[in-house]
Amino acid sequence: MKKMLAAAVSRVLSRVAQKPASRVLVASCNYSNDAMFEIKKCDLYRLEEGPPVTTVLTREDGLKYYRMMQTIRRMELKADQLYKQKFIRGFCHLCDGQEACCVGLEAGINPTDHVITSYRAHGLCYTRGLSVRSILAELTGRRGGCAKGKGGSMHMYVKNFYGGNGIVGAQAPLGAGIALACKYKGNNEVCLTLYGDGAANQGQIAEAFNMAALWKLPCVFICENNLYGMGTAAERAAASTDYYKRGHFIPGLRVDGMDVLCVREATKFAADYCRSEKGPIVMELQTYRYHGHSMSDPGISYRTRQEIQNVRSKSDPIMLLKDRMVNSKLATIEEFKEIDVEVRKEIDDAAHFAITDPEPPLEELGHHIYCDNEPFEVRGSSQWIKFKSLS
Amino acid sequence: MAAFAATAGGLLRLRAAGSEGQWRRLRGAGLLRGLLQPESATGVAAQRRRVAHFTFQPDPEPREYGQTQKMNLFQAITSALDNSLAKDPTAVIFGEDVAFGGVFRCTVGLRDKYGKDRVFNTPLCEQGIVGFGIGIAVTGATAIAEIQFADYIFPAFDQIVNEAAKYRYRSGDLFNCGSLTIRAPWGCVGHGALYHSQSPEAFFAHCPGIKVVVPRSPFQAKGLLLSCIEDKNPCIFFEPKILYRAAVEQVPVEPYNVPLSQAEVIQEGSDVTLVAWGTQVHVIREVAAMAQEKLGVSCEVIDLRTILPWDVDTVCKSVIKTGRLLISHEAPLTGGFASEISSTVQRSRAIQRAVTGRHPVCRVPSTLPDA
Numbered sequence: 090m091k092k093m094l095a096a097a098v099s100r101v102l103s104r105v106a107q108k109p110a111s112r113v114l115v116a117s118c119n120y121s122n123d124a125m126f127e128i129k130k131c132d133l134y135r136l137e138e139g140p141p142v143t144t145v146l147t148r149e150d151g152l153k154y155y156r157m158m159q160t161i162r163r164m165e166l167k168a169d170q171l172y173k174q175k176f177i178r179g180f181c182h183l184c185d186g187q188e189a190c191c192v193g194l195e196a197g198i199n200p201t202d203h204v205i206t207s208y209r210a211h212g213l214c215y216t217r218g219l220s221v222r223s224i225l226a227e228l229t230g231r232r233g234g235c236a237k238g239k240g241g242s243m244h245m246y247v248k249n250f251y252g253g254n255g256i257v258g259a260q261a262p263l264g265a266g267i268a269l270a271c272k273y274k275g276n277n278e279v280c281l282t283l284y285g286d287g288a289a290n291q292g293q294i295a296e297a298f299n300m301a302a303l304w305k306l307p308c309v310f311i312c313e314n315n316l317y318g319m320g321t322a323a324e325r326a327a328a329s330t331d332y333y334k335r336g337h338f339i340p341g342l343r344v345d346g347m348d349v350l351c352v353r354e355a356t357k358f359a360a361d362y363c364r365s366e367k368g369p370i371v372m373e374l375q376t377y378r379y380h381g382h383s384m385s386d387p388g389i390s391y392r393t394r395q396e397i398q399n400v401r402s403k404s405d406p407i408m409l410l411k412d413r414m415v416n417s418k419l420a421t422i423e424e425f426k427e428i429d430v431e432v433r434k435e436i437d438d439a440a441h442f443a444i445t446d447p448e449p450p451l452e453e454l455g456h457h458i459y460c461d462n463e464p465f466e467v468r469g470s471s472q473w474i475k476f477k478s479l480s
Numbered sequence: 481m482a483a484f485a486a487t488a489g490g491l492l493r494l495r496a497a498g499s500e501g502q503w504r505r506l507r508g509a510g511l512l513r514g515l516l517q518p519e520s521a522t523g524v525a526a527q528r529r530r531v532a533h534f535t536f537q538p539d540p541e542p543r544e545y546g547q548t549q550k551m552n553l554f555q556a557i558t559s560a561l562d563n564s565l566a567k568d569p570t571a572v573i574f575g576e577d578v579a580f581g582g583v584f585r586c587t588v589g590l591r592d593k594y595g596k597d598r599v600f601n602t603p604l605c606e607q608g609i610v611g612f613g614i615g616i617a618v619t620g621a622t623a624i625a626e627i628q629f630a631d632y633i634f635p636a637f638d639q640i641v642n643e644a645a646k647y648r649y650r651s652g653d654l655f656n657c658g659s660l661t662i663r664a665p666w667g668c669v670g671h672g673a674l675y676h677s678q679s680p681e682a683f684f685a686h687c688p689g690i691k692v693v694v695p696r697s698p699f700q701a702k703g704l705l706l707s708c709i710e711d712k713n714p715c716i717f718f719e720p721k722i723l724y725r726a727a728v729e730q731v732p733v734e735p736y737n738v739p740l741s742q743a744e745v746i747q748e749g750s751d752v753t754l755v756a757w758g759t760q761v762h763v764i765r766e767v768a769a770m771a772q773e774k775l776g777v778s779c780e781v782i783d784l785r786t787i788l789p790w791d792v793d794t795v796c797k798s799v800i801k802t803g804r805l806l807i808s809h810e811a812p813l814t815g816g817f818a819s820e821i822s823s824t825v826q827r828s829r830a831i832q833r834a835v836t837g838r839h840p841v842c843r844v845p846s847t848l849p850d851a
């Protein structure tokens with residue numbers, strides 16, 4: 090009996106000894122479980138009140154947001170690397186710098202709400218539930234990808250996330266339609282419809298605004314203003330760069346898109362507004378992208394390296410969150426370093442999978458053109474190459 | 481299914497029609513089949529990445545237009561635009577990102593040379609760009625609009641089809657927007673997928689009142705673009721984007737015109753007529769060379785150049801001579817422009833006197849992944 094007890098105790102002790110140093114440190118210090126932060130007040134348009142200017146962040150949430158943002162950041166940088174190694178081909182639009190938008194939006198809504206966005210979608214794909222593996226494998230066009238390798242960078246989908254759209258602005262009327270379905274089904278869900286500062290000048294955005302306002306659809310229109318539409322600065326493309334006011338008869342708010350807590354509170358406010366059947370609302374997220382428009386754009390011919398460096402050093406979303414949490418003793422630097430290591434490993438594993446997974450079989454090239462159709466044959470690039478199309 | 485049946489029908493018709501020596505010789509089609517089929521279709525070998533293959537074949541240096549300079553396709557376009565802006569003080573160029581030179585560098589240097597009120601950027605709004613261009617053209621100024629990729633021309637489809645094409649007709653020739661030219665990069669480039677590879681010429685071919693032009697080379701492009709700009713009808717000029725850098729030729733520095741609605745017989749032949757436009761002309765030229773070398777078949781190669789209104793006479797005359805027609809284009813098979821050409825040729829009375837077969841050769845009519 091004594092021997093067994095001794096064995097059990099030594100087992101427990103050895104397990105304790107294996108605990109990483111940071112955990113032991115936390116256990117011994119009195120780190121707080123949550124802290125209150127002040128966030129930037131949002132500019133309001135046609136609204137009496139806005140989101141709160143203070144918010145409570147729990148340690149758990151903070152670490153979750155940090156992990157998510159760091160994962161997105163690392164995933165985008167890995168995609169950059171894979172593109173340069175020609176594992177990823179075609180077009181690739183990266184969203185590093187805009188992580189607070191993706192994570193903040195997800196934190197402000199429920200998993201049952203709906204999201205649709207443009208082509209700069211990798212971050213939102215991750216926050217909406219796709220694994221890094223399936224995203225990277227989709228980028229490299231393998232069968233393990235979320236769209237079975239047939240969609241690529243701009244066409245990734247998951248439940249309640251409708252992509253990933255290549256044509257600028259085309260997703261806005263779609264988002265209004267999804268919102269109509271939510272209202273019709275009466276399930277208290279909202280649709281977040283994202284578009285960029287370039288797309289804000291498309292006619293179909295105005296059409297979507299009108300329909301949503303006319304029928305009081307629970308649609309949150311979100312303009313991710315990263316200051317440049319491809320290579321054109323926002324002031325050169327828009328008569329009014331107050332994108333949150335561009336809904337005209339739709340109320341709007343302008344949000345600091347580099348602060349994940351600001352985005353979270355604003356999203357909660359906007360979603361509640363829509364859920365209370367007051368109609369649509371416009372949100373402008375002021376954010377920044379470090380990469381160029383796409384991988385074929387160096388990103389420095391229309392803005393200075395200095396500007397990019399400035400934003401990176403002063404307003405980087407991951408840095409902002411980390412500093413906040415460390416300063417208010419919600420977590421330690423070591424914990425963050427540990428998360429960084431874990432994230433790096435996850436991304437490396439996913440990248441390895443993305444490179445080694447086989448491509449979808451050639452026989453599947455013609456599938457899913459139609460639905461519920463008899464199988465038919467699709468002509469390939471010469472009349473002797475035929476693909477069978479199954480629905 | 482329909483697409484395949486049409487092809488099969490075509491094949492059967494060929495077989496029924498001929499017990500001529502010529503058809504029997506072409507039955508060495510087993511060899512042709514082997515040449516055209518990729519390994520994977522025969523079930524052999526693992527999947528390999530296949531890149532679009534063709535070799536640009538430059539035309540001989542033109543002597544009749546004065547001094548020439550080595551230019552690629554985008555430089556030839558820039559030269560044409562430069563000539564237009566110099567000659568015509570009302571000419572303006574606008575579109576997304578044209579001010580710094582354009583995403584394909586077609587407008588490099590023009591803003592510096594002619595000023596920011598003649599070369600300017602528009603916001604991201606294709607419908608607005610074309611509508612705006614129609615407005616400029618209606619007042620008599622020359623409008624050269626750029627749509628960044630032909631895949632994005634669809635928001636402007638209404639403006640082109642319902643406004644631009646019908647302006648002259650509906651006003652009884654009182655007004656027109658003939659001085660409008662719309663330029664757009666067109667066609668497959670290898671990595672463009674769904675939204676950077678489309679060839680929408682067939683959609684516009686269905687619309688009387690506009691002209692649709694596709695050049696195959698820098699020399700052709702400059703001449704055709706200048707003709708489009710000077711033409712008194714609204715024109716759409718599709719530029720094969722894969723040729724922007726790949727096609728290099730000697731191009732005259734001074735302005736010159738290549739006539740619209742005239743197809744060019746690039747190579748004379750006697751056994752089969754091959755018709756194509758844009759990038760496919762170079763593929764077809766290779767096919768003609770291969771057919772001559774391996775099968776002893778003499779091909780007549782025609783570059784259609786203008787899709788609408790197209791040169792029916794040249795094509796029909798050629799088919800009367802050879803008795804066979806093969807049309808190749810990148811756009812999907814069903815409703816592609818090849819079907820228009822083949823049905824017109826079949827219907828033509830001159831052709832009905834001769835025995836013909838027709839055989840459109842087009843790409844997979846499905847969507848392209850990995851956009």
